[in-house]
Amino acid sequence: MNSATVKHANHGQSTKRPSLWKDTWKKIRKKKLAMGSLYFLVFIFLFCFIGPFLSPYAGQSVNSAIINQPPSSLHWMGTDKFGRDVLTRLMLAGRISLTVGLASMVISIILGSALGAISGYYRGLPDTIIMRLADVLMSIPGLPLLLLMGALLSELKVEPEYRIYLVMLMLSFVGWPGLARLVRGEILTFREQAFMKATEVLGLKDRRKIFSHLLPNTVPLLIVVATLNVAGAILSESALSFLGLGVVPPAASWGNMIDSANSLIDFQQRPWLWVPPGFAIFLTVISINLLGDGLRDVLDPKMKQ
Amino acid sequence: MLLLFSDGGFTLKEYIIRRVLISIPILIGTSFLIFYLFALLPGDYVDSNPSLTPQRAAELREFYGFNEPVIKRYFNWIAGIFHGDLGFSFQYQQPVTKVINQFIWNSFIVSIISLVITWIIALITGVYSAMKQYSIFDSFVTFFVFAAMSIPSFFIGLLLIKIFAIDMNLLPVGGMIDVGSNTTGLAHYVEIGRHMILPVFILVLLGTGSLTRYVRTSMLEVVRQDYIRTARAKGLKESKIIFKHALKNALLPCITLLAFELPALFSGAIIIEQVFNWPGIGQVQLESLNNRDYPVLMTFTMFLSFLTILGNLFADVAYAAVDPRIRLK
Numbered sequence: 001m002n003s004a005t006v007k008h009a010n011h012g013q014s015t016k017r018p019s020l021w022k023d024t025w026k027k028i029r030k031k032k033l034a035m036g037s038l039y040f041l042v043f044i045f046l047f048c049f050i051g052p053f054l055s056p057y058a059g060q061s062v063n064s065a066i067i068n069q070p071p072s073s074l075h076w077m078g079t080d081k082f083g084r085d086v087l088t089r090l091m092l093a094g095r096i097s098l099t100v101g102l103a104s105m106v107i108s109i110i111l112g113s114a115l116g117a118i119s120g121y122y123r124g125l126p127d128t129i130i131m132r133l134a135d136v137l138m139s140i141p142g143l144p145l146l147l148l149m150g151a152l153l154s155e156l157k158v159e160p161e162y163r164i165y166l167v168m169l170m171l172s173f174v175g176w177p178g179l180a181r182l183v184r185g186e187i188l189t190f191r192e193q194a195f196m197k198a199t200e201v202l203g204l205k206d207r208r209k210i211f212s213h214l215l216p217n218t219v220p221l222l223i224v225v226a227t228l229n230v231a232g233a234i235l236s237e238s239a240l241s242f243l244g245l246g247v248v249p250p251a252a253s254w255g256n257m258i259d260s261a262n263s264l265i266d267f268q269q270r271p272w273l274w275v276p277p278g279f280a281i282f283l284t285v286i287s288i289n290l291l292g293d294g295l296r297d298v299l300d301p302k303m304k305q
Numbered sequence: 306m307l308l309l310f311s312d313g314g315f316t317l318k319e320y321i322i323r324r325v326l327i328s329i330p331i332l333i334g335t336s337f338l339i340f341y342l343f344a345l346l347p348g349d350y351v352d353s354n355p356s357l358t359p360q361r362a363a364e365l366r367e368f369y370g371f372n373e374p375v376i377k378r379y380f381n382w383i384a385g386i387f388h389g390d391l392g393f394s395f396q397y398q399q400p401v402t403k404v405i406n407q408f409i410w411n412s413f414i415v416s417i418i419s420l421v422i423t424w425i426i427a428l429i430t431g432v433y434s435a436m437k438q439y440s441i442f443d444s445f446v447t448f449f450v451f452a453a454m455s456i457p458s459f460f461i462g463l464l465l466i467k468i469f470a471i472d473m474n475l476l477p478v479g480g481m482i483d484v485g486s487n488t489t490g491l492a493h494y495v496e497i498g499r500h501m502i503l504p505v506f507i508l509v510l511l512g513t514g515s516l517t518r519y520v521r522t523s524m525l526e527v528v529r530q531d532y533i534r535t536a537r538a539k540g541l542k543e544s545k546i547i548f549k550h551a552l553k554n555a556l557l558p559c560i561t562l563l564a565f566e567l568p569a570l571f572s573g574a575i576i577i578e579q580v581f582n583w584p585g586i587g588q589v590q591l592e593s594l595n596n597r598d599y600p601v602l603m604t605f606t607m608f609l610s611f612l613t614i615l616g617n618l619f620a621d622v623a624y625a626a627v628d629p630r631i632r633l634k
Binding site for chain 1: 330331332334335338339342343345346347451452454455456457458459460463464467471568572575576579590591594602605606609610613614617
């Protein structure tokens, strides 16, 4: 027997199944709402990452001749107090918001699944330590904890461009405990199953058992949770940045663009400054949530309603 | 100690004792982490007052005990908590308990009203849309749920202020009472009520989303059970099946969610209070952060963590009480 046989066994029910990804793609294509959301997300990504190259205003920074202009045929979403084109700025801010959301999800998933797997596989002392740590972090209300860490970054006078990375870390610091708990639960059920007995018989090393046999089985669940996690991270980042404790200027994010609503005159008379980024957050997050829900239906029939 | 390790079932009393014992190390860990995070923050209240001479600043630091090692300050803080001394707010020049007591009820009133409305709406729409699964109403509710889960709270707050307070001039822009108002009696309550409409509306909007979904899922799960089929087969009236047999069991997991709401009742909605300038504890938290009035923030964060742990404890115990399978596992 070689390891390939075991791999087939751990994919479960049918050995003929091509691959998780192809299978998922085939099923998700039939779901209109999830596909619509996916197309919209692709559009948002192109808008943010390719869009600025097509904009005539991308390279330009400050232009005092055209400050605070309402939307026109030249500037579709008007200009801000520095004379910058709001539409272009929306694209550039989107790059940061999307990157922060995705990156903090990736870090949470790596931390959460590694710690969850160790906890569920070894049980005993490592389990106790990791899970109590998760309990402690989950007992502290999320927003005050994030605000506190944001204030810490401000007190330490971290450079704005450097700060973005720390904001990603902050969000994953708050995000991993829930994930670790989930993965641990999955691992606890899988480790009792026949295919794990087979790895025992083969005398595989612990690391190989965890990373090639246990964790791959949690992938369907992880895909769903990861998707919803991105949505949550984008929302948290926007709230933090709105309060001035997340991504700070000159770096732009959708959250800190809405910060202009804190000035009374911009709030009352220049809605083009803060309404578009708000809708950008809302539409992106709702698409991610709807896509996540579609994926849940496809990947996890247990949770299907 | 034995009962911590036995595999067999527990009586409810044993379960509660065990559950309380588990909470204690979590509480200690939480207090340490919170204290340590605050200790990491460079700068203190004395720093934020530039008018002090270096000599006076040093005196004040000595007086407040800022110079002592972290671990000693931690134990001072914990000892203080057990003596009912929760620290002294530099900003308000008052004991922290007094500051909290002064603002927390403004937050509580908004939270409790939102909570009651949220639960009523979520229960009705959740049950109804589960009963009419895949109907137009159900699709509408599902879509609404996702929309509610995806709205940034501060943005919807700003948008509604712009529409209803500024453009249409129907509702107040923010605060708890009108500027310079000195109404009393009924007129006073009506005035506060008017200021609460938008914040409460938003909190309800944000809260109903996930709760409706939860009720709906729970209801759908119960309806699929054999005993519901049996009830149908016996020819019971549909309304009786739903309200007497299904709803009761579907609500069980929801009850535990109510226990999780405990910290939210007192935490103050930081973002909503900031946007609506509502004089609640959420605003105090942000203000303390800006003014480096850390005793207030630290004590309050610890208080919320305590409520979270307590809420989890209530949830588990309530669930074990109504569903003996939990504690027999």
